[in-house]
Amino acid sequence: MHGIIENLINELTRLPGIGRKTAQRLAFFILSLPEAEAMSISEAIRKVKQTARFCRQCFNITENELCEICSDESRDINRIVVVEEPSNILVIERTKAFRCQYHVLLGALSPLDGITPDKLKITELVERVKNNKVQEVIVATNPNTKGEITALYIKEALLGLDVKVTRIAYGLPMGSDIEFADEVTLGKALAGRRDL
Numbered sequence: 047m048h049g050i051i052e053n054l055i056n057e058l059t060r061l062p063g064i065g066r067k068t069a070q071r072l073a074f075f076i077l078s079l080p081e082a083e084a085m086s087i088s089e090a091i092r093k094v095k096q097t098a099r100f101c102r103q104c105f106n107i108t109e110n111e112l113c114e115i116c117s118d119e120s121r122d123i124n125r126i127v128v129v130e131e132p133s134n135i136l137v138i139e140r141t142k143a144f145r146c147q148y149h150v151l152l153g154a155l156s157p158l159d160g161i162t163p164d165k166l167k168i169t170e171l172v173e174r175v176k177n178n179k180v181q182e183v184i185v186a187t188n189p190n191t192k193g194e195i196t197a198l199y200i201k202e203a204l205l206g207l208d209v210k211v212t213r214i215a216y217g218l219p220m221g222s223d224i225e226f227a228d229e230v231t232l233g234k235a236l237a238g239r240r241d242l
Contacts, residue, residue, distance in 0.1 A: 051077070103174070105150040105167050107132045115148060122146040124181040128171060128200060130154050130188060138186065146184075149174060154192035155199055166196070168203055175209050182210045189216045189234070215240075 051073055058069035076084055100106070101113035108114070115121065115135070125146040129135060135148050151166045163169075175183060185200055187193035201211050217235025218227055227235070 100150075100152075104148050105132070105152055105170070106135055106148060120145065124179060125184060126171070126174065126180055126182075127184045127186050129186050130193065130196070134186065144184075149183075151187070151196065154187055154196045156192050156195075163199060163203075168200060171200065172203050172207070175204060175207055180209055182212060184212050184214065186214045 054073045054076065055066070055069045058064055058072050059066055061069075064072070076087070079087075097109045098107050099109070101108045101116055102111050103116045104113060106113040106115060110117075122145055125144070126149050127138060127144060127146060128149045128151060129138070130151050130153060132150050135150070138144065138148075149167065149171045151168065151171075153161050153166050155161055155163065155166065171183070174180065183200070183204060185197040187196045187200075197213055204211050215234075215238035217231060217238055218224065224232065
């Protein structure tokens with residue numbers, strides 16, 4: 047009995063953000079569940095692994111050839127928000143700020159880690175912009191070194207095409223105090239200022 051629980055704990059520690067103690071708690075929680083609930087979790091994992099795939103247009107996760115967003119004809123097709131991962135779409139969608147299209151790169155440039163432009167969906171983005179009436183590409187990669195390098199590469203890749211390339215602004219979070227901001231964040235906030 048101890049061996050199978052230890053095996054479950056080891057498997058759970060492979061999940062991102064799950065350390066040994068959390069894995070132990072989860073393992074014993076799963077063990078305490080009624081069998082039907084535990085099997086329901088297992089079935090959901092099996093089903094997502096069998097049916098999930100990438101949208102042929104934007105590379106979001108979907109069960110169909112096109113994801114729900116790409117299939118939604120009420121969305122603004124003139125703007126594309128470029129993100130690193132499908133999970134980023136969920137966060138942006140919650141803002142309800144845009145009802146536009148997306149393009150998922152499936153990562154960010156990191157030559158030291160072997161992630162070069164050919165490993166990302168940048169060529170596909172350039173083709174989408176060329177073949178559609180895209181007026182603006184909004185680069186929403188993460189505000190870190192990899193995200194910045196990726197954003198600059200995208201800007202270069204889209205040079206010569208009749209498209210406006212913008213970058214999401216970063217700076218101070220709402221409700222925070224300036225005195226607690228670090229220099230880089232405050233500098234970016236000042237550089238990204240806009241008219242009132």
